[in-house]
Amino acid sequence: MDSGVGGLTVAKEIIYQLPNEHIIYLGDTARCPYGPRPEEEVRRFTWEMAEFLYKQDIKMLVIACNTATAAALEEIRTAFDIPVIGVISPGARSAIKYTKNNHIGILGTAGTIKSEAYEHVLHSLKESIKTYPKACPKFVPLVESGEYNSSMAKKIVAETLSEMRQYPIDTLILGCTHYPLLQPLIEQYVGPKVKVISSGDETAREVSAILSYRGELHSRHEKKQNVFYTTGSPVIFGQVAREWMNDESIVVESVKLP
Amino acid sequence: MDSGVGGLTVAKEIIYQLPNEHIIYLGDTARCPYGPRPEEEVRRFTWEMAEFLYKQDIKMLVIACNTATAAALEEIRTAFDIPVIGVISPGARSAIKYTKNNHIGILGTAGTIKSEAYEHVLHSLKESIKTYPKACPKFVPLVESGEYNSSMAKKIVAETLSEMRQYPIDTLILGCTHYPLLQPLIEQYVGPKVKVISSGDETAREVSAILSYRGELHSRHEKKQNVFYTTGSPVIFGQVAREWMNDESIVVESVKLP
Structure with a gap:
């Protein structure tokens, strides 16, 4: 998850390094940028994103946003029963x-x-x-x-x-x-x-290391489409995502938070 | 631990990337090389090294030898209650x-x-x-x-x-x-x-990632000398270690296995 499209740089590396894994991405484009916001607000937005994704039955959460990591990684890590990784x-x-x-x-x-x-x-x-x-x-x-x-x-x-x-x-x-x-x-x-x-590159490698350490890596590829959500307009998000990920098949879905 | 001096390449990176951590190194020089030996023998030697180090109250074990990793990583990882990392x-x-x-x-x-x-x-x-x-x-x-x-x-x-x-x-x-x-x-x-x-470089980074994930990184430097053991003659081992680690203060101690 990220405040917008930036976390796609992390998702791209994860997909490249771990093609057997299934990705659910959430970009909070409607409220991007997080950088200038008060810490308390960033923390609240980050929790909303984290809870949305946690409900999708994920095995690991990557906070692919430095501002959100600085504000809320430690408390989300403590609260969740899955590994939570920041950048x-x-x-x-x-x-x-x-x-x-x-x-x-x-x-x-x-x-x-x-x-x-x-x-x-x-x-x-x-x-x-x-x-x-x-x-x-x-x-x-x-x-x-x-x-x-x-x-x-x-x-x-x-x-x-x-x-x-x-x-x-x-x-x-x-x-x-x-x-x-x-x-x-x-x-x-x-x-x-x-x-x-x-x-992003480095975080993908740690995702791989920690899933491997926990014995939770997928060893076979299933043809399951990765999912991309944005809280904003899917149009610009979709353009950046398809260009940056070099994948014309990416479909972006709209979602409301909280 | 390694079959000889090779694992020093891993130790060097760990010391560089994690200078606050305390290293205990064991090189089984007397029985090196492991490469041409039957798998069963490599497995036994690897267990002997692992048990020697485990008794030193370590918080993580790095099998800094590919041959030993291939032969025994999974079973040592299952048996030990600390993280065990291969290369x-x-x-x-x-x-x-x-x-x-x-x-x-x-x-x-x-x-x-x-x-x-x-x-x-x-x-x-x-x-x-x-x-x-x-x-x-x-x-x-x-x-x-x-x-x-x-x-x-x-x-x-x-x-x-x-x-x-x-x-x-x-x-x-x-x-x-x-x-x-x-x-x-x-x-x-x-x-x-x-x-x-x-x-070696990559393994050091995973050591850092996994200790960090487990909240076990040392955040302060203590002036505690790293320890190097060899099962063979400490002379050549010490020469290679001091040259390769670029550290004239390294002292090598002799040890018998099992």
Whole structure:
């Protein structure tokens, strides 16, 4: 689940790495973006999404939204009897693996950056890490409107990341699941010496590891269509989903929350 | 634990990614290599190592040896009340993430290749994967003798991998934890178009994910020296360990099994 289309970057990787698994996706597009909202509101929306999906008889829940993960992962994890995975720890773990100089940049929504959730995980794993956080409030609207390839996108990326280019970072975390759609522009701007980490890729791998650890991986493929729900208009959602997932067969259903 | 020094490649990554954790390493150098031994014997040796470490009050056991993982992971995992992680699934998962054309090469010991353990995991995750396995019986003795940089090593790598270069693979799994010490030579031989996967790196990440999932990560660093045991002579083991781990302070203790 995600505040909108961003979590599709995680779903895409899960489908690629675990094609035998059946995915039920929920994007809360009607109330996107979550980033600028008060934490209490994000927490409530996240619970509504979680309860909707829990009722679909799922075996694992992935909170594919950094803002929602920062606000509500721990309490949902405690309340549910299935594994609940967020996107922050996998992204942080991967950054620690890649950095050589321990200087890590973090891009995220206002909510994620304010929560200092990445700093918390990074420092609890490795105290010597230095972090360089930057809120990027213009990125999510760009992606949700399907404009992630435009010249405007290029301009906004350059403006937002100009100070990031001055820092001694060798690793940059895309701390929002919308940002991988801007990854080519971000990589071009920060240059080849900075390793850009997509939390989506890393989260998919942890989904696989934890299902495997619990002995709950599906070992056979069943021809069951993955399901995509949005709280908003299925039209733009469907366009982005079909293009980004490279799958013309995707059908998007509309749903109301709570 | 490993049949010898190979598992140090996994230990090194765990120490790098999780510097707050305390490592107890056991290398069964006296009976290395495991690769050419009958499965029943490998299983018995693996149990002996596992029981030795279990008595040290560990919270997780990593079987950092592909041959031992193939022979005994499942039964040790069932018997122990702590998480037991092998190196085969993490390597397979990572290969699936990286391959674009679904053609994956697998290098391993005779035992690992004969077990078809990688094929089993790869195909259960993704049926469409095509595998190209190759036993490399000369690699482990090279590494255990500390000769992994020599011109002889270069020659043996070229001889062993000549057919691998003919296959349409885009990803190559180093299915033995000794092989990362030969990784520069292997990468040079197969060329830049083939992504070489070290199961050690990937296993360290799964250790982190599973300890985090279980809420068992140490969040503070204690100045406690990691411990290294070998069943063989501590001299060569210590040389390889200090060079490979880049840590002059490593002391190796001798131990008898069972």
